[in-house]
Amino acid sequence: MSSPRQSSIGVGIVGLSARRGWASLAHLPALQRLQGFELRALSASSAESARQAAAKYGVAQSFGTADELAAAEEVDLVVVTVKVPNHREIIQSALAAGKMVLSEWPLGNGPAEAEELAATAAGRGLHTFTGLQARSAPTVRYLRDLVADGYVGEVISTSLVASGGGWGTEFPAGGAYLLDRANGATMLTIPFGHTTDGLTMVLGDIEQVTAVTATRHREVKDPQSGRVYRPNVADQVVFGGVLSSGAVASVHYRGGVSRGTNFHWEINGTDGDLVITGDTGHLQMGEFSIDGAHGSAAELSRLTVPERYFDPALHDVRGTPAYNVGAAYAQIQRDLADGTSEVPDFAHAARHQRLLDRIERAAEHA
Template sequence: MPSSSRSPIGVGIVGLSARRGWASHAHLPALRLLDGFEVRALSASSAESARQAAEKHGVARAYGSAAELAAADEVDLVVVTVKVPDHREIVRAALGAGKAVLSEWPLGTGPAEAEELASLAAGRGLRTFTGLQARSAPLVRHLRDLIADGYVGEVLSTSMVASARGWGASVHEGGAYLLDRASGANMLTIPFGHTLDALTAVLGDVEEVSAVTATRRRTVEGPAGEIHRPDVADQVVLGGVLSSGAVASVHFRGGLSRGTNFRWEINGTEGDLVVTGDHGHLQMGEYTLAGARGADTALAPLTVPEHYFDPALETLRGTDAYNVGAAYAQIRRDLVDGTHGAPDFAHAARHHRLLHRIERAAA
C-alpha cells in the first residue's frame, strides 16, 4: 500500500475490455474521478485484447493474464471484474502475489469457494473487498441512519417486492451462463443478493429463514431465437426474522412487472418508511424515499441530505457507476487509515452462507 495518504493506490483491473463490460461502464469512470487511485494496468482474455483495451482506455500497461498483472510491482490493488466462475483462480493468484483484492460480487460460485478465499486472505494478512456496493448508496446509508435515530421507533416488520429485470422471458447476448446454476451467477445471488445485503445493512442480520424458490419459466429465448432451459430460480420468496426480532418478507421475481417493480416498506411503532424504484437492483439506479411518523396521516417525500454524497462523484449521480465510486472512496479510507468500513471477503463468505441457507430452506 502507499506509504502516505497522498500517494495514489495503483490499480490493476482484470476484465477491462475494449468492447463492453461492467469494468468500463462503472469501475473505470469512478476510479478516474476519485483522488488517491491510479489505474496503472489491465488484463484481458488475451494479450491482444488487453493491448486493444489499454489503447482505448489510456492505461499504461496491458497484460495477457491476471497472474502477470498481479505480479506487477506497480499494482497495489487487484480488481476482479470477470464472470463469477473465473473469480477463484484469479483471486488466488492475486493473494499469492501478496496484493489487496477487490472482487465483484458474488465472490465465488458458492459458500465453499468464498470461505476458501476468505481463509486464504486472512492467513496471509491481506486486505480484501467485495463489490456489495448497495450499502454504499447515499439513500441506503441515510435509511440506515434514520432507523438508528428512531424515525420509525421500534421496527416491527419489513416487506419488499422486486423485479429482477433479467431472468424473464428472454436473455441477452452472452447471458446464457446466468441461467446455469453451476456458474453461481443467477437471480438469487446477483439482484437478490445485492439487495438483501443492503436490507441487512439497514435493519440487521437475518436470524431465522423460511423460503420458497421456483423456476416458473421453463424456456427462455436467446437473441438469435435459440431456446434455453434454465435451472435457476426466477421466483425467490424469503420469510424471516431479523436479529432485532422484526419480521421480514422479500419476494423477487424474474423480468419486469406492469405493476410494482420495487417497493420496500419498513414499518415501526412510531412511523413508516417506503423506498420505490423501477427495478430490484438496489446496487444501481435511482430510488425514491418517503416517510411518515407520529401524527402524519400520509407519506411524504424525504430527500437524502447532501452530506451523504461525495462531491468528487457529482458527475456520476444517477448512473450505475455512482455507488461503485462511493464504495471505492470507503476502500481508500480503509487502506490508508486501517479502518474496516467496506465489506471484505469474510463478509462475502457470511453472505454466501445466508443465501445457501435460503436455498436449503426452500429445498
C-alpha cells in the same frame, strides 16, 4: 513532494475490455474521477484484447493473463470483474502475489469457495474488499441512519417485492451463463443477494429463514439468435425470516420486469413507516426514492437524501452504475487510511453467501 506512484493506490483491473462491460461502465469512470487511485494495468481474455483496451483507455500496462497483472510491481490493488466461475483462480493468484483484492460479487461460486478465499486472505493478512456496493448508495446509508435515529421507532416488520430484471422470458446478449445454476450467477445471488445485504445493513442480521423458490420461465429465448434455453435457476424467490432485532421480514423477487411494481420496500415501526420505491430490483445500482411518515403525521411525504451523503467528486456520474462503485472506492481509501472496515471484506462476503445458501436449502426442504 511524493510521486503519484507513492501517494496513489495502483489499480489493475482483470476484465476491462475495449468492448462494453461492467468494468468499463462502472469501475473505469469511477476511478477516473477519484483522487488517490491510479489505473496502471489491465488484463483481458487475451494479450491482444488487453492491448486494444489499454490503447482505448490510456492504461500504461496490459497483460494477457491475470497472473501477470497480479505479479506487476506497479499494482497494489487487483480488481476482479470477470464472471463468477473464474473468480477463485484469479483471486488466489492475486493473494499469492501479496496484493489487496477488490472482487465483484458474488465472491465465489458458492459458499465453499467464498470461505476458502476469505481464509486465504486472512491467513496472509491482506486487505480485501467485495463489490456489495448497495452499502455505499446514499439512499441505503440514509435509510440506515433514519432507522438508527428512531424515525420509525422500534422496527416491527419489513416487506420487499422486486423484479430481477433478467431471468424473465428473454436474456441479454452474452447472458446465457446466468441461466445455469452451476455458474453461481443467478437472480438469488445477484439482485436478491445485493438487496438483502443492503437490507441487513439497514435493519440488522437475518437469523431465522424460511423460503420457496421456483423456475416459472421454463423456456427462455435469446432475442438475437432466437435460440431457446431451458434454465435451471430460480426466477421466483420468496424469503421469510426473523431479524436479530425480532422484526419479521419478507422478500419476494420475480424474474423479468413487471408492468406494475419493480421495487417496493416498506419498513414499518411502532412510530413510523418508510417506503422505498424504484424501477429496478438491483438496489446496488438503481435510483430509488424514500417516502416516510412518523409521529402524528397521517400521510407519507418525500424525504430527500441530504447532500452530505454524496461525494462531490462523483457528482457527474450520479444516477449511473459508476456512482455507488465510486463511493465504494472512496470508502476503501478511507478504510486503508483510518484502519476502518466499512467496505465489506471477504469474511463478510463468505457470511452473506452462507445466508444465501441457507435460503436455497430452506427452499429445497420446504
